[in-house]
Amino acid sequence: MTQTDIWAPLDIEAExxxxxxxxxxxxxxxGPERLAQLLTEERGLVFRGFGVTPDHLDGVLDLLLPNRLAYVHGNSPRTKVGSNVYTSTEYPQEFTISMHNEMSYAHAWPARLAFYCQIQPGSGGATPVVDAALWLDSLDAEVRDAFAGGVRYVQNLHDxxxxxxxxQDTFETTSRQDVEAFLEPTGAQWEWKADGGLRVVSIRPATTRHPATGAEVWFNQADQWHPAGLGDDTAAALAQILPEDDLPQNVTFADGSPIPAEYVAQIRDRGLEHAVDVDWRTGDLLLIDNILLAHGRRPFTGERRVLVAMSD
Known part of the structure; x- marks a missing residue:
């Protein structure tokens, strides 16, 4: 791909x-049909210059996301701030969040995500997006072949x-029965632990295909769930506290064998290498196809408040 061929989301600007x-x-x-077609063609749409305020956000999201979903079974720290509208993440601002498709570890995931910039960052803070088919193609054949059998996700959720x-935060309920009813059709295995916590084990594919285009894409969060993705110092500190299988989240190959740290580094680095940054101004919105595009976050200074909502 040459410099002139670099893909970017389509900018739609106010007139x-x-x-x-x-x-x-x-x-x-x-109309909803043309919007769906355009999103599939472009993968991502950026709406700039419309000055959307929090008071107008619900009306805009109703058109972009016909069926807003709750962030049930989500693993990222967030705060619910409206009708199925959440802070995009509360991960420390000095760190990069690597590329991922939202909830690709789950049995079902949102088809679309909409991000809204309520407060632009002082500096940095872009939302990088990457073509998930390009991400898959960029990986060495050895890595792609190793993941052909899928991945095994382990969550240890405290009480x-x-x-x-x-x-309780993960499933947005205080009822064990509601949690079990949610998990029952997902194919996951779970157990309630003696300390009141919950352990969930799920085996999922490493890739998927887009329902409209048929494109095969990288679609898992192995690099984010793996201890190597935390960095050497953090991983070493956690290893002193907990065995690997008792970490809040962990991942192996589907057969339970370990994923080499060098595979994790390649997946993370190639995703970020091919990403295109979407910079934020207050009032901007970004709509993405959650299968065709993975997203992340660049470090930032200042307040930066970006909200997210999702739909099926």
Whole structure:
């Protein structure tokens, strides 16, 4: 791919004075079928210059995401701030968040994500996005072949106190029965532990195909769930506290064999290498196809408040 061939999301900019009303009118004129077609063709759409405020956000999201989903079984730290609208992440701002497709570890995942910039960062803080088919193609054949059998995810969710997320926050309920009803059709195995925590084990494929285009894409979070993805110092510190299989989250190959750290580094680095940054200004929105595009986050300074919502 040459420099002139680099893909980027499609920018859709306000005309004239713009305003949120212009955006909602243009989305209504486009209609849901054309919006779906355009998103599949472009993979990502950036809406700039419309000055969307929090007061107008619900109306815009209703058009971009016809069926907003709750972040149930999500593993990232977030705060719910509206009707199935969440902070995009509360991961420390000095760190990069590597590329991933949202909830690719789960039995079902959102088809679309919409990000909204309420407060632009002082510096940095872009949302990088990468073509997930390109990401797959960029990996060495040895790595792709090793993952052909899929991956095994392990979650250890505490009962309100401990490392990582609690099962109550993860499943947005305090009812064990509700959790079991959610997990029953997913093919996961689970057990309630003596300390009140929950252990969930799921075997998932490492790739998937887009339902409309048929494109095969890299679609797992092995690099984010693997101890090597934490960095040497953090991984070493956790190893002093917990055995690897008791970490808040961990991943192996589907047969339980370990994933080499060098594979994890290659997956992480190639995803970031091929990513395109979407820089934020207050009021911007980014809509992505969650199968065709993976996303992450660059480090930043300042406040940076980006919200996210998702739909099937």
């Amino acid at each position: 004239g004075v713009g305003g949120p009303e212009e955006l909602t009118a243009r989305l209504r004129d486009m 309100g106190y401990g490392l990582g997320k609690s099962w």
